[in-house]
Structures are given as structure tokens and as C-alpha cells.
Amino acid sequence: MVRFLHTGDWQLGMTRHFLSEEAQARFTAARFEAVARIGRIVAEEKCEFVVVAGDVFETNQVDRRTVRRALEAMAQIPAPVFLLPGNHDPLDAATVFRSSVFTTHCPPNVRVLADGTPVVLRDGVEVVGAPWTSKRPLRDLVAQTFAALDVAPPNTVRIAVAHGALDSLAPDPANPAIIERASAEALLGESKIHYLALGDRHSLTQAGDSKRIYYAGTPEPTSDVEVDPGQVLVVDCSPSECVARSIRVGAWRFLRHEAQLANTSDVNALGDFIRALPAKETTVLKLALVGTLSLSVHGDLEELLDDQRHLFAAILQSSSRSELVVKPSDDDFQNISLSGFASDALAELRALAANVDAAPAAEDALGLLVRLAQRPA
Numbered sequence: 001m002v003r004f005l006h007t008g009d010w011q012l013g014m015t016r017h018f019l020s021e022e023a024q025a026r027f028t029a030a031r032f033e034a035v036a037r038i039g040r041i042v043a044e045e046k047c048e049f050v051v052v053a054g055d056v057f058e059t060n061q062v063d064r065r066t067v068r069r070a071l072e073a074m075a076q077i078p079a080p081v082f083l084l085p086g087n088h089d090p091l092d093a094a095t096v097f098r099s100s101v102f103t104t105h106c107p108p109n110v111r112v113l114a115d116g117t118p119v120v121l122r123d124g125v126e127v128v129g130a131p132w133t134s135k136r137p138l139r140d141l142v143a144q145t146f147a148a149l150d151v152a153p154p155n156t157v158r159i160a161v162a163h164g165a166l167d168s169l170a171p172d173p174a175n176p177a178i179i180e181r182a183s184a185e186a187l188l189g190e191s192k193i194h195y196l197a198l199g200d201r202h203s204l205t206q207a208g209d210s211k212r213i214y215y216a217g218t219p220e221p222t223s224d225v226e227v228d229p230g231q232v233l234v235v236d237c238s239p240s241e242c243v244a245r246s247i248r249v250g251a252w253r254f255l256r257h258e259a260q261l262a263n264t265s266d267v268n269a270l271g272d273f274i275r276a277l278p279a280k281e282t283t284v285l286k287l288a289l290v291g292t293l294s295l296s297v298h299g300d301l302e303e304l305l306d307d308q309r310h311l312f313a314a315i316l317q318s319s320s321r322s323e324l325v326v327k328p329s330d331d332d333f334q335n336i337s338l339s340g341f342a343s344d345a346l347a348e349l350r351a352l353a354a355n356v357d358a359a360p361a362a363e364d365a366l367g368l369l370v371r372l373a374q375r376p377a
Contacts, residue, residue, distance in 0.1 A: 002125045002157050005042055005079075006233040006244070008053030008199025009218040010035065011088060012070050013062035016222075016314075018284075023313045026281070027220075030251050032073050034219040037249040038232060039077040045234050045247075049079050049121060053199030053216065054086025054132070054163030060096045067101045075107035082127050084113045086163035086199055090132040113161060116145040124155055128193070130162040137164075137177040142184050142196070149192045157237050160193035163200050166207050181208055188212050195237045203227035204246055212242045224254040224286045252282045252313070261291035261324065264300065271304045280311040288318050292325045 012031055019027055042050060057066070074081050085091040096102055097112045111119065113129025120126055130145035142162045152158040167173060168181045179198075187193050188210055196213045203226045204217040214233055221229040230250020236243045255277070259270050270289075277283060293301065309315050317324075 001236060001238045002159075003045065003047050003234065003236050004159065005038065005045070005047045005050045006053065006197040006214065006216045006235055007038060007050065007219055008084075008086075008163070008197070008216050009055045009202055010052060010070075011055050011058045011218070011222070013058040013066040014222065015058075016284075018314050018316055020314075023281075027252065027313070030282070031220050032069055033251065034249050035070070035073040036076065038219065039073075041232065041234070041247055041249070042077055042079050047079055047234060048125070049127065050077060050081045051127065051159060051161045051197045052081065052083050053161050053197045054084045055088040055199060056083050056086070057089040057096050060089050060092070060094045062096060064101050067096060067099065068105060071102070071105045071107060071110065074110050077109065079109065080121065081110045082113055082119070082129065082161065083110065084129045084161045084163055084199065085131040085133075087132055087135055090135050092134050116148065118149070118158060124157060126152065126156060126158040128158060128160050130160070132163060139176055140179055140183065141177065142179045142187070146187050146193055147183070149187075151191050152194065152239070155239070157195075157239055158193050159195050159197060159237065160187075161197045161199075163198065165200055166198070166213075168207065169201065169205070181213070184208075184213060185210055191239065194239055195235060195242050197235075202229050204229065204231050204233075206244075211244070212237075214244055216246075218250075220250045220252055221254050224256040224284070226254070251279075252284070253279070254284045254286065256286045256288065256318075258288040258290075261289055261293055261297075261301070263293075264297055266291070267293075267297055267301050267304065270301075271308075274304070274308050274315075280308075281313060283312055284314045284316065285312055286316045286318050288323075290323045292327055295326060295328050298326045 010031060014031065015024060016027060038050065085095065085097060089096055091097060091114060113131055116128060116130060118126040118128040128149065130141040132141070141164065146160055162179065164177055164179050166181050167178045170178050184196055185208055188196070194212065198213065198215045201215040202218040202222060203215065205215040207213040216233045217229045217231055219230060219232055231246040231248050233244045233246055257273065259266065261267060261270065305315055
């Protein structure tokens, strides 16, 4: 029996275009802090080693500082760490894993799984990887690499590490690099491998019925579409049985919230929800808003979101204009007192808002004019 930690998709050096400079710095730091938390879990759980199932780095072109910080963080993990090149950081001519900064500063506990040769960790434990050598493999790397293996020696646990999409989960079955789950299950049945640690899918996922094929997911979430991210797996494995337990390490979250808006009460309810959310500084909130609002109520919504954006990592709106429609109503203009040029502009904008082609820009301008006119002097 061996206990190890399965993780993947660290994507150190990742950037998110919707984050401010300050929030991006915190997002970057959180990914390195997750590696530190992995080290603490290894110590607490007495794991013998760590496998990182691909995409250690966001790209092969990550800067020197990112590589140095990554290696320093891994050096603190009190166990061997096996890194698998994935689709973001393949073992090609430009690979980060052969760069001078990586090779010079790589700590002795870190090893890159550069080919399909089993690595003997100790008597009774082997680790073997199926590295990506290009960004677009032309075959199933699991089948290609692990089918060539002999049956594992008696009383030996062989942990296989790979990266990519399983055919049972992938939306693109025409992709030649898709991993065929049936072939992977056959390798397990033949005792060529005893556990398949997968990366690429950011959601924690058990695949198949063998309970020996898992995606650990990303240790820090990156999108609101991920299911149960921010975790690692601690795995107890023998030739006859594997048991995987998830442990949360992530600090960030990507939250999606849908709301139907028609009036001030709906906007107030949305405001109550947003203000009650905890840990705003590490939350990316994506709002799916549908409905029809008057200019005044839409202005209240904009003021709410503008105010709360200062507290969150980011607040995004995923709905298109056709889902959240802004229509001027007579009530919008009853309490507005304008004269001269401003009055003429208001009349012209109201006329333009009735024109289908000009309506979106005119309604935006009307909304701004209403908000300015209602603002206390």
C-alpha cells in the first residue's frame, strides 16, 4: 500500500483579463499559496510523493520569476514531486522544463516525467508518465505509452500519470488525442497500471467504475463552469484497491448567480444577495441578469454594481443586452427639470430611442442623463 497526493493544472503564471492589476496579483499569489498548502497536506497525511498531472505552468513562455517561485514552493514539499508536461507546457523545443532557469534551480525532490519509463520510487512503488511532447498529439497518449509496459512486478503498485480528455467526457470525439476510457480500464485490468492520475479537466471527477481513474481538478478555480474545483486527492493504493479522498486547498471561488429583474424590489434583492456574500476579495461573481428595466431602475442597478466592484475580485455580467433590456418609461422623466441645451438633448435622445438601429446607444445616453439629472446638486 502507498499513499500519495494527486494534483494537476496548477497553471502557474495564469492571467485573467477581467481582473484588475491588484486582483491579478492576489490571484497569482493564491496559486503559489496553494502549492504551499499542498506541502502541508503531504506532511499531515504522510504522503510518500506528489504527482502533478500536467499543466504545471500556464505556458512554456512563463517569466523567470514564475519558474523560480514555483521551484522554491516545490522545494518546501516534504516528499518527491513528479511533474508531467501537459498541453500548456509540453515537452517541445521551447519547453520550460529544459530552460536554464528550471534546470539550474530545480530542487532534488522534483523530477519531470519526460518519457514513459517507470520510475522506481522504492521497492513496491513505481511512477510512470505519458508526457505531451507537442501541443497537438496525434494519438491517445495513455494507450500509446502504457500499453507498451510489461505487467507490473509482483507486489508493486504502479501509478500512471497522464493529461487530456477522456472520450466519455470530451465534447470533441474527433480529437485524435482523446483518451479512450475502455483502453485505460483494460490497462488497469491487466495490472500494467494500478491508478491513472489525470489532469486537464479542472473539475474534480471520478471516471468509470473502477475507482482508479480520477481528475483531481485544479487546486485554485479558474472559471464558474468548473465543478468542485479547488481540491487535491490523497490516494491510498495497492495492487488490489485504491481509495481517493478529496481535500480542499483553494481560497478563490468563481460564482455564477442568475436573477430576474423587473423593478426596484428585484434590484434591492440582488443587492442584498451581493452584499451578504463572504470573502468578496477572492470571489469572481458572474451575473446572469434577465428582464426589462426602466432607465431609473437600471441606473440603480449600475450604481449597485459600481459600488460593489470595489470589494470583489471582479463582478462580471454574462447576459447580453437582449437578456437585460432597458426601456425608458414616462416615470423616468417626471421628476427631471431640464432647460435649454439639456432639454433639447433629452428630447432628441428619446426620439432616437424609438429607432431600432439607434436605440441601444440612445438608451445608454438617456440612462446617463437621467442619473446625472437626478444627482443632488
